[in-house]
Amino acid sequence: MAKVLVVGGAGYIGSHVVKELLENGFETVVYDNMSTGQEVNLFAEAGFIRADILDTAALDKAMAQNIDVVIHLAGKKAVGESMENPALYAQNNLCGSINILNAMLANGVKHMVFSSSASVYGTPQYLPIDENHPLNPISFYGYTKAAVEEYMSWYATLKDFNYIALRYFNAVGYAADKSITGREKNPQNLLPIIMETASGKRDSFSIFGSDYDTPDGTCGRDYIHVSDLATAHVLAVKKLLADKKSYVLNLGTGKPTSVQEVLTAAENVVGRRIHHHYAPRRAGDPAVIYANAKRAEEVLGWKPRYTNIEEIIKTTWNLEI
Numbered sequence: 001m002a003k004v005l006v007v008g009g010a011g012y013i014g015s016h017v018v019k020e021l022l023e024n025g026f027e028t029v030v031y032d033n034m035s036t037g038q039e040v041n042l043f044a045e046a047g048f049i050r051a052d053i054l055d056t057a058a059l060d061k062a063m064a065q066n067i068d069v070v071i072h073l074a075g076k077k078a079v080g081e082s083m084e085n086p087a088l089y090a091q092n093n094l095c096g097s098i099n100i101l102n103a104m105l106a107n108g109v110k111h112m113v114f115s116s117s118a119s120v121y122g123t124p125q126y127l128p129i130d131e132n133h134p135l136n137p138i139s140f141y142g143y144t145k146a147a148v149e150e151y152m153s154w155y156a157t158l159k160d161f162n163y164i165a166l167r168y169f170n171a172v173g174y175a176a177d178k179s180i181t182g183r184e185k186n187p188q189n190l191l192p193i194i195m196e197t198a199s200g201k202r203d204s205f206s207i208f209g210s211d212y213d214t215p216d217g218t219c220g221r222d223y224i225h226v227s228d229l230a231t232a233h234v235l236a237v238k239k240l241l242a243d244k245k246s247y248v249l250n251l252g253t254g255k256p257t258s259v260q261e262v263l264t265a266a267e268n269v270v271g272r273r274i275h276h277h278y279a280p281r282r283a284g285d286p287a288v289i290y291a292n293a294k295r296a297e298e299v300l301g302w303k304p305r306y307t308n309i310e311e312i313i314k315t316t317w318n319l320e321i
């Protein structure tokens with residue numbers, strides 16, 4: 001079986017990817033500096049290297065261990081922080097990714113699956129968004145994702161290297177078997193914030209804007225379950241090893257769910273009202289964004305299993321009760 005190095009494998013999405021790789025029989029090694037990764041997310045069956053992607057010697061040593069494929073999920077991901085501290089994002093997301101690519105080339109590692117993001121598209125020019133939609137990021141975070149995609153494209157042109165960039169929409173949920181218990185700390189995303197409010201960690205949460213041109217006036221997003229994302233990564237690893245071509249693929253459900261719908265579904269799951277208040281729109285928030293993910297289906301044979309928002313929320317709430 002191939003050997004996969006999962007950079008950022010102790011994090012939220014990375015730990016679900018490691019679980020799926022192990023279940024598919026891949027030899028798996030996690031490389032993580034534990035800045036947001038958690039010890040409880042590490043699997044005993046996987047190797048572990050505690051190191052930073054800014055440490056080129058450590059990367060070189062890791063890549064020299066007969067790695068077949070790298071899955072690169074290590075990145076800073078707070079959009080607001082990226083606008084206040086672009087240097088931090090340039091160093092971690094850009095320099096760190098270049099370090100990984102260079103260590104791969106130096107050690108003959110030819111395949112990479114990369115965590116990209118729907119934020120590369122910016123404000124939608126049409127919906128649903130397919131991979132041909134122009135890239136026009138409106139945050140520095142989104143810019144770093146688009147830039148790493150470009151580096152990978154150049155390396156694929158110039159060297160014996162190929163990649164699959166996975167553009168995730170909004171990752172949500174946890175493994176339904178509760179095998180991953182390390183919940184995100186200081187979440188910035190809607191669903192974990194709603195869950196923290198429901199469990200009493202927060203008093204209330206804000207709904208930013210209720211006057212959008214949408215059926216209920218709140219923003220619509222494409223919520224994709226983390227276990228479905230994990231499945232796509234394993235299929236991407238298999239695809240890279242099989243046909244050695246590069247692809248860029250959206251990963252989403254193909255339908256928007258509004259903030260109000262998420263709230264109502266969460267209240268149904270927890271069985272009580274969840275405190276919230278209405279606040280003005282945030283700058284840069286598009287009314288609705290959702291994916292056309294047909295290419296991932298064609299290329300990988302991937303389809304999300306979780307399409308019902310209540311089912312998705314249950315996998316998160318199950319960890320609270």
Ligand SMILES: NC(=O)c1ccc[n+]([C@@H]2O[C@H](COP(=O)([O-])OP(=O)(O)OC[C@H]3O[C@@H](n4cnc5c(N)ncnc54)[C@H](O)[C@@H]3O)[C@@H](O)[C@H]2O)c1
Nearest residue numbers: 008010011012013033035036037052053074075115117171
């Ligand atoms: N969560 C989402 O909805 C979402 C959506 C689109 C894209 N992404 C991307 O997916 C990837 C994983 O996201 P996540 O939600 O699991 O975040 P996360 O913060 O839980 O995971 C990131 C992991 O990378 C590690 N890491 C960060 N910087 C590192 C460094 N310099 N050296 C070594 N390890 C480092 C962290 O310790 C952590 O374990 C990120 O690149 C993120 O930008 C996430």
